[in-house]
Amino acid sequence: MSWSQLHWENLNLMNWRFGRVGWRLLPGTIATVLMAGLVQIGALKPLEQVSYSALFRLRGERQWDSRLVLVAIDDDSLKELGRFPWKRSRYVELIDRLTRANSSVIAFDLLFSEPSPEDEPFAKAIERSNRVILAQGEVEPENLLLPVPRLRTAAVGSGHIRIQPDEDGIVRSIEPQSGGTLAFGIATVMTYSLLREAIASPDLSQPIWLNWAGQSDHIPHYSFASVVRGDVPDSVFENKIVLVGVTASSIDTASTPFDRAAPASGVHIQATLIDNVLQRNALTPIAGAKLLVIFAIGGLAFGVILSFWRTEIQIAIAVISLLSWIGISVVLLKANYLPPMMLPIGLVVSNTITTILIERSRINRTLQQQIDQLQERYEADLITKPLDPSELDSSDISMQRVTQLTALADQLGQSQATQAAIARNLPIGLMACDLAGRVWFCNPIAAAVFNIRVGSLLEPILIPEWIGMNDWQQVLREPHTVSIEKHRQEQWFNFQIEPLERSEDGILIVLEDITLRKAIELDLDDQILELHHLSELKDEFLSTVSHELRTPLTNMKMAIQLLKIAKTDAQKEHYLRILDNECNRESDLVNTLLDLQRLESGQQSFEITSISLHRWLHELLEPFDRRTESRQQSFSIVLDPLLPVLQSDRSALERILVELLNNACKYTPPHEQIIVLADWVAPNVEISVKNSGVEIVEEARSRIFERFYRIPNGDPGKQGGSGLGLALVKKLVESLQGSIEVMSANRWTIFTVKLPVRLDEKPVTG
Template identity: 75%
Template sequence: MNWRFGRAGWRLIPGAIATILMASLLHVDALKPFEQIGYSALFRLRGARQWDSRLVLVKIDDDSIKQIGRFPWKRKEYVGLIDRLTRANASVIAIDLLFSEPTPDDEALAKVIEQSNRVVLAMGDGESNPLLPVPRLKTAAVGTGHIRVQPDEDGITRSVEPDANGVLSFGVAATMTYSVFREAITSPDLSQRLWLNWVGSVDRIPQYSFNSVVRGEVPDRVFQDKIVIVGVTASAIDAAPTPFDQVPPASGVHVQATLTDNLLQRNSLTPITGGMDVLIFAIGGFGFSLLLSFWRTGIQIAIAAVGILSWVGISVVLLKANYLAPVALPIGLMTTNSITMILVERSRINRTLQQQIGQLQQRYESELVTQPILEQSSDTSLQQIAQLTSLADQLGRSQATQAAIARNLPIGLVACDLEGRVWFCNPIAASVFNLQVGSLLESILVPNWIGMNDWRQVLRDPHSVSIEKQRQEQWFCFQIEPLEVREDGILIVLEDITLRKAIELDLDDQINELHQLSELKDEFLSTVSHELRTPLTNMKMAIQLLKIAKTDTQKEYYLRILDNECNRESDLVNTLLDLQRLESGRQAFEMTAISLHRWLPELLEPFDQRTESRQQSFSIVLDPSLPLFYSDRAALERILVELLNNACKYTPPNEQIVLSVDAVGDQIEFNVKNSGVEISEEARSRIFERFYRVPNADPWRQGGSGLGLALVKKLVESLQGTIEVTSANRWTIFTVKFLVRAAENLSAVRED
C-alpha cells in the first residue's frame, strides 16, 4: 500500500473505514441486537421512577387462580369484582381480558357493566379478524381498546400503535375514559407510535390480588377516583419481559399499565431520529478519528473509554428527560475507530521500519564489512529480525540499538559467532537461557535445546534449524537462522508457543468431540421437536373442531382432548427438565429412612384398581427380613411408579404383574416382572435411550414419550444403584439394585 496522503489525510482513514463498516452493519440491521441490549441497560442505569398514584392494578395471580379455580374463569367471577370496584367509586375499570366467546353468564356481566358505566374492555387480534368482545358486552361497556403489541426479538415491547384501524389502544382508551369522567388528560398524537417509558419493576406498582379484592380485604379508598386495570399476572400466562423484569418476566397487562402511566404523566419517550445518524457518523467517525490521531496508543484507548462512558452518561441523562438516544451506533463507531486507528498506526510503523532499514543499508553500504542481507528465508518476520541484527553489529553493535530491539520484540533473540560466543542477546533470551554477552552457548544449549552433533554441524555449516521443545509446562520454538555472510555467525530465535501447541495437541480431540456433539444435538433436537409438535398439532386440531362444535357433548369431548394433550405436553417438558437436572448434577437428593413394609403397600395401592380394570393380576412380594432402607423417597417412588406404569401399559389382559423386594447380601433388590410379553435383544439394548419405544408392544394403545425408562436409569445411577432388564419365556423383568447404607454414613437422615 502506498501511503501518499497529505499531512492530515492518513488521520481520516480509520474514520472512513469505521464509518463504512458501521453504515453497512446499520443497513443490514446487524446493530439491532446491540441496540436492544443498550436499551435495557439504559433503563437499568436510569433507575426506577414512581408509578402514577392514579393507577391501580388488580391482578389475576397464582394465588387467585389457586383459590377460585383453573383459568380462564366463568364470567360470573367478574360480576362481583366490577360491583365491588363500582361501589368503591373507581373512575375507570379497564379489564385486560378477552370476552370474545358468548357464554350464559354474559347477560349478568353486561348488566353490572351497564350499571357501573365506567368499564373499558379489551379486544385482540385473531388469525383473520379482530377478537371483539361479544356484542352484548361491547354495547354495555363505555369503550374498548386493542391490546395489540409488537415485541422485538428480545421479547420487549418498545412502542405501541395508539390507533389501529380506528380502534384506540387499550391504555389510550382507559386514559381517555378517565379524562372524560375524572380530569382532563392531554390526548396523544394518534398518528405516531407511542414509545414506552418503562417506569420500573412491576412489583412497585400499587396492586392487589383479584381474590383479595372480591372478598373485601382491600379498603375502598384504594380504588377511589383511580384507573383500575384488571389483568393476568399468573406464571407462564401472557409473559412480557421489560427492561426491569426479564427473569421472571412481567405480563402483557404491565405493558398496558406502563402505557397508561406514560399518558397520565405525559412522559412517553421521544426517539432522537431525523439527521441524528448523519451527525453521529460525522462526529463519531471522522471527528473522533482526527482526535485520536494526535495521541499515542495508550492515550487513544483512554480517550475511547472516556468517549464511550460519556455517551452512556449522556444517553442516561436524555432518558431521564424522556428522550431515547441511539447507543450501539455511537459506541460501535468509537470502538471500531479506535481499533482501526491502532491497526493503521501499526501498519505505518511497519512500513516506516522497512523504509528505515533500506535507508540505513543504502547510506552505510560502503562502510559495511558485509553486504546487505538478501531475502532468503520464507519467514518474513525472521528475515527482518536478521537484517536488524546484522545492521546493529555493523554499525558498532550499539547498546542503544540493542535495547531498542529488545524493547520492541516479544521473542528471545541471540546472535553468536561461529565459535558459539554470544555477541548480542535481548533480555528475554538472557532470562530464559541465563546468559550474557560473551557467554559460550554450547554448555547452555547442549543437550537441553539441541544435540551436540547438530550444534557442531550448525557452527561448521550454518543452516536453518527449527525445533519445538517442552520446558516444564511451557513449549518453545527454538529456531536457528544463518546470517548472510558465513563469518557473521548465526541468529537464534526463541518463541513461546505454549498456547499454539496446546491448541494443536487438542485440536483433533476437539474436532471429534464437536462432531459427536453435533450429531447428538441434531438427533436430540429432531426427536424433541417431533415429540413436542405432536401434542401441539392435536391441540390445534381440537381448537379448530371446538370452534365449529354444535353441541355441548362435542365441546366437552374436544375440551377433554385439549386437556389430555396439554397434560401430555407438560409431562414431556417436565421429564426433559428432570433429565437435564440429573445429567448436569444439579438434582439434590435427601436420604431418609424408609420402612419398605409400610411404605410400599400404601404407595402402590392405586395399581390394584388399575390392573383390575384391565383384567391384570397384580401382587407385591416383600422379603420379611428387609432392613430399614435409606434413600431419597421421591426418587425411589418415581423409579417404581415408572416401572409399574410400563408393566401395566405393555401387559395384555389375564396376565401377571409382580413387584418383589428382597434383601440379597448387602443389597436391596427390586424386581418388576410382567408376563405375556417379551422384548427382543435388539430392543433391550436400546430400551433406556431417550424417546425409544419398543415397536408394536402396546396392547392398550396408550402411547408415550419414550422418556420414562431413560429417566429411571438416570435416577438409579444418581442414587448409586444399577438397573438391568431380562426377557425370556414370556416374562420381562426389570431389576434395580441398591446398596444397604447405614444411618451413620448418611447426612440429614430423617426417620420414616
C-alpha cells in the same frame, strides 16, 4: 521553468500533502462506510436490542404513577377461585366492589369475545358502574376479537391490545390506534380524563415508545381474590385507575428490560402504557437522516483525532468516548429520549481498530524505510560488522522489520555507547544540537555547566551570556567555526562551535575550562604589574631617601664652610651647634630607617617587662612639661586610677610616646593644649596624645602613616621633619600587638595607641 515542470511540481506537492493529511481521514471513512453497511443490512439490530435493556437497567427504576392500581389474577386467586377462565359472575363481584370504592376507571385487560349465559348480569353491572373499559384483540389484521355486543354497548369504551414484540420478546412501542380504535391504555386514560381530571392526549400519528418504569412486581397490585373478599380497603381504589389483568404463571407472559429471568405479563405492558400517558413521559427516539449525517461526520472527526495519538492513548480515548456516550445515553433516557447505542459505539470501536491497523501498516512501511536509510547513512560509523538480513530469524513475518531494526539499533547503540563513554570521560564539555537549536547530545560536563538536558532548546540558555543573538542565528543558518572566551562565576571557559560533518545534523559545541591557563596568564600579568610597581616604589624610595640624606649633609658642608671663615667665638659656637644638630638629624634619620627595616623584616627583638604606667609615664613625660612651658603650650597628664601593669617593651613604648609628643609639641601653636591620657578600656590600655589648635584634613589622615609623607601646608613654623616618625610609630605599635588610630575635628587632633593586656594583669592604683 516550463509550464509542464510547474504542473508536475504542483502535483507532487498535492500528493505529498494528501499523503500527510489524507491517511488521517482513512480510518474514519472506512469505519463510517462499514457501519453504514451494517445498519443497512440490520446487523446492528440484535446488539441494539441488547443495549436497550442494558440502558434501562443502568438508568434504574422510577416510581409508577400513584393513580394506577393493578388487580392481578394471580396464582393465589386461581387456587382460591378455580381454573381460568372464570365465570362472568366473578367479575360482577369485582365491578360492584370497585364501584363502591369509587374507582375512577375500571379497565379489563381481558377478552370477552365469546358469548356466555352470564353476559346479561355482567352487562348490567358494567352499566351500573359506568366506568368500565374493555379490551379487544385480533387474530389477524382483518380478524378482530371484539367484546360481545351486549358487553360492548354497556362499557363506556374499549381499546385494542394489539402488541408487536421484537425478536428478543420485548415490546418497545405500541400503535396508538388501529383501525380507528385507540390503544387500550390510551382509551383508559382518555376515559379517566373525561371522568376525573384532564389529561393531555398523546400524538396519535406516531408509535408510542414505552418508557419502562421498573420491575413488574413494583407496581401497586392486589390479588383478585383478596379484593373480592374485601380484604383490601376501599381507600386503595378511590379515584384510581384500576387495571384488571392476568399475572398468573404461564399465562400471557411478556418480557421487559427489568423482567428477563422471571417474565412479566401482558397486563404490565398496558400498565406501562397507561403510566407513560398519565405522566407524559413516553420515549422520543433520537433518529433520522440528520442524525446519521452527524454520526458520519463525527466518525470521520473521531478517526482524525485518534490519528494524532499513540496506541495506548487511542485506546484510552476510545474507552473514555464509549463510557461518555453510555453516560450521555443514560442522561437522555432519564430525560425521556431514546438514543441509538450501537451506531456510535460501533463507530468508536471500528475507528479505533482501523486506526491501529493503518498505523501499524504505516509503521511497518516507515520502519523499512528507516532501516534502509540508517544502513546507508551510518554503515561507516558502525564498530561491528554490517547487518546481514539473511541472519535474522524470519519465522514471524510481522516482526521481521522490527527485528531487523532492533539488530541495527543494537549495532548503532554499541557504537554510540562507545563514543558516549569516550565523550563522558573527556575533560571538556561536548554538546550537539540540530539546526533548530535543540540539543540531541550532551556529556555530563556540558549538562552541569549549561544546566541542560537532551531535548532542551539552546537559545534561551546561550543568549546573551555565551553568544549574541545575531551570531547564533547566523551559525544556525550557515554553520561555521566560532571561538569565544567567557568568564563566568570565577571560571574561564573557551566556548567553541564547530559544524558537524553533515551540515543537516547540526553543530557541535565544545566547552573547555581554561581557568588554570587563564589564572597563569593573569598571575603573570599581575606579577609584571607588581614588579613594575615595586620598581617605581624602589625608585621613589631611593629618591626620597637620597633627598632626606643629602639635606643634612648639605647643611653640614655649609656650616663647615662658614665655620672656616668665622671671625668671632660666638659665630664659631653658632656654626658648631648647627653642625651638631645636622649630625644628630642625619644620625636619627639613618637610625630610623634601620629601625623600620628591622621591623619590616622581623629582625627587631623586644624585651617584655612589667611596666607600672602611673610611675613610668610621670618619669617619661616630665621633660615635656618644661619643653611645652618654654613654647608657651599647656601640658597635662590624665591617668586612669585603675590602670593595670602592662607587659610590654619599655624602650619601644617610650619611642612611640616620644615621637607622638614631639609631633604634638612641634605642630601645636602657642597658648594651645597638649594632653596625655591613659585609660583602662578592657581588654586594652589606651594611651592618647591630644593637641589643640590644629586639624589634619581627611585626605591626609588616610596617608599620615606612610613613609616620608608630610601634610601639605602642615608645617607653618617650618620646623622640618623626615616623614618617618609616624611610620615608625605604626610599625612599633603593630609589633607590640596593638593598634593606632587618628581622629581630627573641632581644632583637636588625637592619636590613640591601644595595647592589649593579658587577663592575669591586675589593675593597680598609682
